[in-house]
Amino acid sequence: MTAMEKIPRFFRLLYDHFGAQHWWPCVSGERWEIVAGAVLTQNTAWTNVEKALKNLSDAGITTPEKLLLLPGEELEKLIMPAGFFRQKSRYLTAMALFLSEREKEFLERDDIPAMRKELLALKGVGKETADSILLYAFGKPVFVIDAYTRRFAQRHLLLDGKMPYDDLQAIFQSSLENTSTLFNEYHALIVRLCKESCLKKECGALCGELFGPGRK
DNA sequence: AGCCAGGACTGAG
């Protein structure tokens, strides 16, 4: 079975086993919290991101506009638990500046490649962060490739886990109906699977049960 | 005591 054949089938298996995940995980559901989380989670455990997000929420920073009123030093203190706080405070400020001007327009626009380029032009926004924002904050049909997706592709789709980002993304997107709800669920299910039974980069009994023998 | 986590930037080769 080819990867393109496996991808839709494995979604069914995951969905039937775990059910709907309703991502992105966040407290308020505010768009800004999703965007901030996407930046803060860069190479950082989500438990630490949650602490930073709670600090921001408690401080009343729930929109890009409110963040822009906060002195940079204060911002650094609030997000400290998420690590890399000096860079990330600048990244968040740049993002807030951008969104305070373009957020409305982004909601209605449909030219995904153009929006992606604009996000990628911001300091601190790479492909994964840009795509997470497009999918989870703006509901655009973009498949997010992260460390979990690569692990899943390597172990179960028998692909080269370190192939270029856009190539791996193209495989997923050409194997599925391009809808944000599907891409949202699929990525969430991959994360759920990895957290549940792919710890230490190896799969437990569940993976074998769902997909059959994969790669060592 | 390390090692790692839902990356991205910079500089060098």
Place this chain on the structure above:
DNA sequence: CTCAGTCATGGC
């Protein structure tokens, strides 16, 4: 293009 070094905290 690939690669190492850098950034920082908290949990295990």
